Amino acid sequence: MALPLEFEGLTEAISGMGVDEKALITKLGSSHKEHRKLFRKASKSFFVEDEERAFEKCHDHFVKHLKLEFSRFNNAVVMWAMHPWERDARLVKKALKKGEESCNLIVEVSCTRSAEDLLGARKAYHSLFDQSMEEDIASHVHGPHRNLLVGLVSAYRYEGNKVKEDSAKSEAKILAEAVASSGEEAVEKDEVVRILSTRSKLHLQHLHKHFNEIKGSDLLGGVSESPLLNEALLCLLKPSLYFSKILDASLNKEADKTTKKWLTRVLVTRADHSDEMKEIKEEYHQLYGETLAQRIEENIKGNYKDFLITLLSKSD
Amino acid sequence: MATLKVSSSVPSPSDDAEQLRTAFEGWGTNEDLIISILGHRSAEQRKLIRQTYHETYGEDLLKTLDKELSNDFERAILLWTLEPGERDALLANEATKRWTSSNQVLMEVACTRTSSQLLHARQAYHARYKKSMEEDVAHHTTGDFRKLLVPLVSSYRYEGDEVNMTLAKQEAKLIHEKIKDKHYNDEDVIRILSTRSKAQINATFNRYQDDHGEEILKSLEEGDDDDKFLALLRSTIQCLTRPELYFVEVLRSAINKTGTDEGALTRVVTTRAEIDLKIIGAEYQRRNSIPLEKAITKDTRGDYEKMLVALLGEDDA
Numbered sequence: 001m002a003l004p005l006e007f008e009g010l011t012e013a014i015s016g017m018g019v020d021e022k023a024l025i026t027k028l029g030s031s032h033k034e035h036r037k038l039f040r041k042a043s044k045s046f047f048v049e050d051e052e053r054a055f056e057k058c059h060d061h062f063v064k065h066l067k068l069e070f071s072r073f074n075n076a077v078v079m080w081a082m083h084p085w086e087r088d089a090r091l092v093k094k095a096l097k098k099g100e101e102s103c104n105l106i107v108e109v110s111c112t113r114s115a116e117d118l119l120g121a122r123k124a125y126h127s128l129f130d131q132s133m134e135e136d137i138a139s140h141v142h143g144p145h146r147n148l149l150v151g152l153v154s155a156y157r158y159e160g161n162k163v164k165e166d167s168a169k170s171e172a173k174i175l176a177e178a179v180a181s182s183g184e185e186a187v188e189k190d191e192v193v194r195i196l197s198t199r200s201k202l203h204l205q206h207l208h209k210h211f212n213e214i215k216g217s218d219l220l221g222g223v224s225e226s227p228l229l230n231e232a233l234l235c236l237l238k239p240s241l242y243f244s245k246i247l248d249a250s251l252n253k254e255a256d257k258t259t260k261k262w263l264t265r266v267l268v269t270r271a272d273h274s275d276e277m278k279e280i281k282e283e284y285h286q287l288y289g290e291t292l293a294q295r296i297e298e299n300i301k302g303n304y305k306d307f308l309i310t311l312l313s314k315s316d
Numbered sequence: 317m318a319t320l321k322v323s324s325s326v327p328s329p330s331d332d333a334e335q336l337r338t339a340f341e342g343w344g345t346n347e348d349l350i351i352s353i354l355g356h357r358s359a360e361q362r363k364l365i366r367q368t369y370h371e372t373y374g375e376d377l378l379k380t381l382d383k384e385l386s387n388d389f390e391r392a393i394l395l396w397t398l399e400p401g402e403r404d405a406l407l408a409n410e411a412t413k414r415w416t417s418s419n420q421v422l423m424e425v426a427c428t429r430t431s432s433q434l435l436h437a438r439q440a441y442h443a444r445y446k447k448s449m450e451e452d453v454a455h456h457t458t459g460d461f462r463k464l465l466v467p468l469v470s471s472y473r474y475e476g477d478e479v480n481m482t483l484a485k486q487e488a489k490l491i492h493e494k495i496k497d498k499h500y501n502d503e504d505v506i507r508i509l510s511t512r513s514k515a516q517i518n519a520t521f522n523r524y525q526d527d528h529g530e531e532i533l534k535s536l537e538e539g540d541d542d543d544k545f546l547a548l549l550r551s552t553i554q555c556l557t558r559p560e561l562y563f564v565e566v567l568r569s570a571i572n573k574t575g576t577d578e579g580a581l582t583r584v585v586t587t588r589a590e591i592d593l594k595i596i597g598a599e600y601q602r603r604n605s606i607p608l609e610k611a612i613t614k615d616t617r618g619d620y621e622k623m624l625v626a627l628l629g630e631d632d633a
Contacts, residue, residue: 131474131513134470134471156449157448160442
């Protein structure tokens with residue numbers, strides 16, 4: 001009879017993020033059924049003893065957990081194989097279906113992509129869903145941030161290097177006034193929406209500089225009471241910081257199911273943009289003291305981990 | 317249908333460029349020659365001529381035209397020679413400048429072009445003005461006009477024929493309620509007009525007529541005559557549903573008894589000659605009992621008249 005199962009190792013292989021497929025193959029695959037029974041009896045967090053009928057059944061959450069963890073690699077691969085435009089279109093559609101709490105995804109897609117990539121996502125949206133992205137968002141989002149979101153996805157920003165300094169300066173003043181006086185309603189102020197959803201990113205960077213000089217505080221320091229507005233500013237002005245923050249949140253062991261999915265999304269959607277990825281990696285290292293690759297090695301297992309590390313190394 | 321007449325065998329772009337060059341030589345300009353060539357070439361052909369002219373003579377054809385021609389004729393030639401995307405970008409840019417500002421032109425460009433034509437205009441705008449169209453429109457309009465025009469120029473409408481009849485019914489009802497209360501600038505009205513596909517919008521207003529017994533445009537006549545926003549809203553709906561009728565109205569005001577608005581006349585003829593000027597002409601005749609060409613020749617003269625007539629496909633060339 002083969003050796004008894006090494007419980008700790010096996011438990012380790014199916015806990016946390018991702019699944020250690022190799023360990024499961026070697027440790028579980030050739031195991032004897034008596035040893036598996038012992039494993040089930042010993043793993044009280046995964047299985048519960050039905051004493052009356054004399055068998056050990058799975059906890060519901062165990063089945064769900066396994067399904068989720070096994071699927072991370074699957075989802076990452078499918079997403080990776082997809083055209084970037086389709087990826088982004090599907091992300092926006094999913095966010096709309098989920099509701100208000102996923103509005104940040106729409107901000108992320110519309111503000112961190114290039115003008116051509118955002119346009120491509122809108123084209124893909126036509127093709128996949130027989131509607132325009134803006135009409136879907138406009139009809140499903142209610143409340144004060146609708147105009148901002150519709151404006152952000154409709155933008156086709158100038159990407160050249162001409163900036164009108166005096167406009168940037170006057171608009172910095174306008175923005176400063178709006179966030180100071182309007183609390184959470186800043187997000188629906190006409191001028192705020194206009195500036196954030198039509199100006200080029202370079203213009204906004206110049207605006208950022210002027211804002212900081214006028215106010216003596218950083219525009220990116222959570223300056224408004226509207227989280228969506230703050231996120232939009234961060235995505236438009238310093239995407240590497242934005243991405244570092246959400247990557248870190250997703251790698252936190254206590255993070256919820258939704259947050260953990262951010263890891264796949266960010267790495268898969270940004271891996272092709274080497275320059276950006278380099279910036280994200282640098283920013284992450286500066287902020288958190290270890291490299292993204294290290295953090296992933298520590299917290300993730302199996303094929304999912306290997307895939308993510310491979311994506312990361314494209315920009316080394 | 318287009319009115320532009322192009323013969324089945326046109327000279328090569330370099331022959332055309334050479335001929336055009338001769339039109340500029342010596343004193344004065346041979347406008348007839350310019351009309352006979354440019355007035356009978358498609359957008360693609362005009363693009364090649366412009367390129368070839370530049371390669372051969374080191375000058376932009378448009379700059380030369382600018383130097384040699386003047387007034388209405390020049391304007392017609394200029395607009396005509398530009399590529400459609402550049403043309404729309406130019407019209408939109410002018411419409412944001414103080415002395416030539418026009419909410420109507422902005423709406424017209426945004427609503428009577430296809431999604432990809434509008435996109436080309438936005439791309440051309442980047443290249444020509446080093447800014448985005450929407451940022452200029454946003455910066456130079458205010459209040460309700462901005463609320464309507466920015467989404468209109470930023471739209472990238474779905475272009476399929478699929479229509480959701482349930483949605484059409486809902487949105488027709490919504491619009492009816494808002495209009496009853498004279499909330500013309502309502503967010504949902506603007507949302508529907510600026511994001512839905514044209515097929516969906518048409519279905520919605522057909523539903524509106526079925527359910528409420530009158531056409532939407534009739535309902536919107538009940539408002540204040542001086543309400544400019546209401547007028548713009550009416551034109552927006554007309555552009556999205558029956559653009560040819562909108563253009564007939566523009567032409568009628570342009571060619572009325574008390575003088576001619578050459579700007580509008582030139583704009584409509586040059587932007588629609590390759591699209592639907594024939595249909596517009598037929599509608600014009602239906603409503604005014606006089607062919608469009610006659611109305612134009614009565615009110616214009618010289619090379620300007622000749623150019624317009626050529627674009628109408630009514631000259632003998």
